[in-house]
Amino acid sequence: xxxxxxxxxxxxxxxxxxxxxxxxxxxxxxxxxxxxxxxxxxxxxxxxxxxxxxxxxxxxxxxxxxxxxxxxxxxxxxxxxxxxxxxxxxxxxxxxxxxxxxxxxxxxxxxxxxxxxxxxxxxxxxxxxxxxxxxxxxxxxxxxxxxxxxxxxxxxxxxxxxxxxxxxxxxxxxxxxxxxxxxxxxxxxxxxxxxxxxxxxxxxxxxxxxxxxxxxxxxxxxxxxxxxxxxxxxxxxxxxxxxxxxxxxxxxxxxxxxxxxxxxxxxxxxxxxxxxxxxxxxxxxxxxxxxxxxxxxxxxxxxxxxxxxxxxxxxxxxxxxxxxxxxxxxxxxxxxxxxxxxxxxxxxxxxxxxxxxxxxxxxxxxxxxxxxxxxxxxxxxxxxxxxxxxxxxxxxxxxxxxxxxxxxxxxxxxxxxxxxxxxxxxxxxxxxxxxxxxxxxxxxxxxxxxxxxxxxxxxxxxxxxxxxxxxxxxxxxxxxxxxxxxxxxxxxxxxxxxxxxxxxxxxxxxxxxxxxxxxxxxxxxxxxxxxxxxxxxxxxxxxxxxxxxx
Amino acid sequence: xxxxxxxxxxxxxxxxxxxxxxxxxxxxxxxxxxxxxxxxxxxxxxxxxxxxxxxxxxxxxxxxxxxxxxxxxxxxxxxxxxxxxxxxxxxxxxxxxxxxxxxxxxxxxxxxxxxxxxxxxxxxxxxxxxxxxxxxxxxxxxxxxxxxxxxxxxxxxxxxxxxxxxxxxxxxxxxxxxxxxxxxxxxxxxxxxxxxxxxxxxxxxxxxxxxxxxxxxxxxxxxxxxxxxxxxxxxxxxxxxxxxxxxxxxxxxxxxxxxxxxxxxxxxxxxxxxxxxxxxxxxxxxxxxxxxx
Numbered sequence: 078x079x080x081x082x083x084x085x086x087x088x089x090x091x092x093x094x095x096x097x098x099x100x101x102x103x104x105x106x107x108x109x110x111x112x113x114x115x116x117x118x119x120x121x122x123x124x125x126x127x128x129x130x131x132x133x134x135x136x137x138x139x140x141x142x143x144x145x146x147x148x149x150x151x152x153x154x155x156x157x158x159x160x161x162x163x164x165x166x167x168x169x170x171x172x173x174x175x176x177x178x179x180x181x182x183x184x185x186x187x188x189x190x191x192x193x194x195x196x197x198x199x200x201x202x203x204x205x206x207x208x209x210x211x212x213x214x215x216x217x218x219x220x221x222x223x224x225x226x227x228x229x230x231x232x233x234x235x236x237x238x239x240x241x242x243x244x245x246x247x248x249x250x251x252x253x254x255x256x257x258x259x260x261x262x263x264x265x266x267x268x269x270x271x272x273x274x275x276x277x278x279x280x281x282x283x284x285x286x287x288x289x290x291x292x293x294x295x296x297x298x299x300x301x302x303x304x305x306x307x308x309x310x311x312x313x314x315x316x317x318x319x320x321x322x323x324x325x326x327x328x329x330x331x332x333x334x335x336x337x338x339x340x341x342x343x344x345x346x347x348x349x350x351x352x353x354x355x356x357x358x359x360x361x362x363x364x365x366x367x368x369x370x371x372x373x374x375x376x377x378x379x380x381x382x383x384x385x386x387x388x389x390x391x392x393x394x395x396x397x398x399x400x401x402x403x404x405x406x407x408x409x410x411x412x413x414x415x416x417x418x419x420x421x422x423x424x425x426x427x428x429x430x431x432x433x434x435x436x437x438x439x440x441x442x443x444x445x446x447x448x449x450x451x452x453x454x455x456x457x458x459x460x461x462x463x464x465x466x467x468x469x470x471x472x473x474x475x476x477x478x479x480x481x482x483x484x485x486x487x488x489x490x491x492x493x494x495x496x497x498x499x500x501x502x503x504x505x506x507x508x509x510x511x512x513x514x515x516x517x518x519x520x521x522x523x524x525x526x527x528x529x530x531x532x533x534x535x536x537x538x539x540x541x542x543x544x545x546x547x548x549x550x551x552x553x554x555x556x557x558x559x560x561x562x563x564x565x566x567x568x569x570x571x572x573x574x575x576x577x578x579x580x581x582x583x584x585x586x587x588x589x590x591x592x593x594x595x596x597x598x599x600x601x602x603x604x605x606x607x608x609x610x611x612x613x614x615x616x617x618x619x620x621x622x623x624x625x626x627x
Numbered sequence: 628x629x630x631x632x633x634x635x636x637x638x639x640x641x642x643x644x645x646x647x648x649x650x651x652x653x654x655x656x657x658x659x660x661x662x663x664x665x666x667x668x669x670x671x672x673x674x675x676x677x678x679x680x681x682x683x684x685x686x687x688x689x690x691x692x693x694x695x696x697x698x699x700x701x702x703x704x705x706x707x708x709x710x711x712x713x714x715x716x717x718x719x720x721x722x723x724x725x726x727x728x729x730x731x732x733x734x735x736x737x738x739x740x741x742x743x744x745x746x747x748x749x750x751x752x753x754x755x756x757x758x759x760x761x762x763x764x765x766x767x768x769x770x771x772x773x774x775x776x777x778x779x780x781x782x783x784x785x786x787x788x789x790x791x792x793x794x795x796x797x798x799x800x801x802x803x804x805x806x807x808x809x810x811x812x813x814x815x816x817x818x819x820x821x822x823x824x825x826x827x828x829x830x831x832x833x834x835x836x837x838x839x840x841x842x843x844x845x846x847x848x849x850x851x852x853x854x855x856x857x858x859x860x861x862x863x864x865x866x867x868x869x870x871x872x873x874x875x876x877x878x879x880x881x882x883x884x885x886x887x888x889x890x891x892x893x894x895x896x897x898x899x900x901x902x903x904x905x906x907x908x909x910x911x912x913x914x915x916x917x918x919x920x
Contacts, residue, residue: 305786347634377634603638605645608808608857612637622834626786627807627841 092260110238129225138387143266143290144228191449218255227256230294234267238281241274244388244411257283266290275408298390302340313597315341327471330362334431343370347377347603364421373603386418395617422459427472428489429459440529443511461531496562503564540586641859648707661694689719708747708787716755720762727769734776741777750791763792783809803851805842812840838901
């Protein structure tokens with residue numbers, strides 16, 4: 078007699094056992110966590126199995142390219158049907174993996190190689206799980222897309238496997254965490270193995286395999302805009318945003334996209350903004366990468382803090398010398414974090430201002446155009462009004478159109494677009510190409526980047542449409558048409574309706590907000606060339622060679 | 628935290644590079660002294676570009692202003708880098724030649740007239756190839772004639788630079804003024820890469836391009852005369868200095884032996900770095916001058 082033992086029918090640690098089995102298979106090649114680079118392909122064949130879910134680190138900035146190049150050399154007979162999770166499809170080998178049959182399915186947030194993605198999808202070579210925003214994709218790593226293996230990159234490792242990810246920390250911590258705490262395998266390529274790290278960004282106990290790469294990880298200076306290329310039209314738009322949005326609503330905290338119109342705004346703050354007496358009243362706190370075009374505004378005391386998604390090539394020394402502004406570690410170098418910065422951009426800032434390739438008559442926008450599947454990246458996270466926000470700020474309250482205590486404020490979401498993308502290609506279109514592309518690709522919904530309902534302002538070279546003030550969809554459409562120039566949407570505008578909208582302050586043309594069209598000149602910019610930016614920085618900013626003309 | 632509210636001087640300067648050809652020419656001349664010859668309203672356009680579906684420009688990218696600089700009669704000829712990369716075609720070439728010849732004519736008749744060339748140009752306009760080549764020859768002949776009487780000053784400000792046949796035109800002028808953004812060379816980086824391969828010259832390597840063709844290197848080697856800031860006032864003052872000095876004792880392009888010997892002395896068995904070249908070249912030049920003295 079006694080309690081009968083329940084027979085053990087299942088293990089609760091299958092993932093743990095499987096990880097242990099795979100690691101043991103390569104143990105003999107390793108010295109602690111360090112694997113020699115020439116063993117990486119052999120090791121991948123044992124650490125990865127067909128059908129695995131794999132994260133390859135690669136956003137719009139740094140790329141674990143040694144590991145992705147190595148994986149592309151794998152034997153498709155052994156490694157096939159992998160399910161890849163990549164935040165930005167940017168490397169040619171990402172797609173080679175599909176062409177060779179090593180990978181089958183992909184979940185992603187953005188595709189720099191949008192044209193080839195569309196072609197491979199059409200050929201049935203590649204299967205798309207979903208197109209996400211950045212934080213949404215990371216969130217799923219901890220839910221239903223938990224990885225078996227993650228391939229990431231870091232600046233330096235010590236011999237024990239601690240990592241220094243430095244200014245370009247970006248996505249590495251979140252990707253590593255999703256594997257390290259759910260029995261996934263973490264493989265990291267590092268630029269250098271050193272005796273002592275400047276600081277530990279990721280502890281060794283989260284890391285399984287460290288390999289020194291053949292060359293430093295690839296990184297793009299994506300956030301550098303040469304002031305030489307800013308046009309008078311973009312300057313006019315910048316002046317309108319400063320007066321008609323930032324000053325009007327007292328925007329203290331914000332994010333900027335990477336267009337030339339926003340670069341113009343950054344360079345107008347110390348000159349035009351100063352002439353309006355706005356220093357200390359707007360644009361103090363930023364969630365933004367260290368755009369070189371921010372240097373003059375920082376140097377002239379406009380900017381109090383900047384938190385970054387990643388760093389920017391050439392900015393390290395400058396950032397190191399401005400610790401009051403940036404988020405730097407005990408060693409002096411910056412630490413970025415894409416997820417945290419996305420959250421700042423989602424919940425904490427007053428205003429987001431971005432651009433797009435297409436906008437329809439309801440202000441829905443997408444960068445997906447015919448034949449190109451691009452995606453959303455982070456714009457959609459920042460470019461929406463988060464219903465989870467509860468704290469008030471002057472700008473947030475200024476967009477509250479109903480005095481009821483039960484109505485909340487609103488985040489400012491600006492779409493700043495020239496009415497024509499180039500030549501005779503209008504930015505304002507009847508129907509987004511995304512609708513057709515989505516249908517053709519079998520997507521359940523069209524790949525819209527920012528939904529019109531989240532857009533509070535549309536700014537063009539014609540004027541500003543204050544969409545949050547409109548009553549009803551018809552008035553909203555009239556306001557958008559009023560600033561859409563001679564695009565197909567703009568041609569719908571009727572002069573008498575537009576005049577009425579201007580009287581009611583729903584549409585403003587430059588003269589309505591005290592902006593002189595003829596004063597929109599490049600001489601207003603605080604820096605007109607890369608040389609000027611370098612001079613502003615006291616020679617601390619070191620632009621990459623491709624941006625130099627001296 | 629130190630709060631700088633003063634805008635640095637380089638921000639408020641008038642950038643010369645920022646100016647279009649017509650504004651550049653005007654910026655150098657005595658206010659109110661100039662008039663434009665064969666201006667855009669004369670509508671003398673390239674007949675060849677429309678045949679190739681390229682919109683012509685009413686001044687063909689060449690602006691000719693006649694007036695004075697610090698009181699000295701001068702014709703300023705400016706090429707617009709923003710139009711077809713400042714290339715020389717039939718019309719722009721003819722405008723240049725005619726302007727130089729008129730200056731020679733005036734000089735021969737007792738009214739000394741200098742010329743200032745603002746060269747932002749890739750050289751011959753490919754769409755008008757033979758006519759452009761002929762234009763280069765004519766312009767050069769006209770400069771040889773004029774420079775016996777009055778100085779011909781070339782200003783290369785950037786960012787297009789001065790390449791191809793027009794680099795020869797720069798080479799025979801009396802003085803060459805450059806900014807560090809400017810470039811001067813016979814074959815541009817892309818042409819060299821195309822002809823000799825990427826190992827010979829990587830045309831995407833901007834650091835290399837400026838190390839070889841850039842104003843700092845050219846002035847540093849003595850093949851251009853003065854390195855200037857991108858500042859309209861500073862450039863105008865430098866042009867005035869050149870005109871005041873007048874003709875050089877000997878033109879650079881007359882010093883054939885000096886340059887021939889310099890090139891012959893180079894050790895081309897291994898790749899010469901631009902900085903080393905600058906140093907060795909100057910040492911050699913110094914020695915030659917000592918020898919001749």
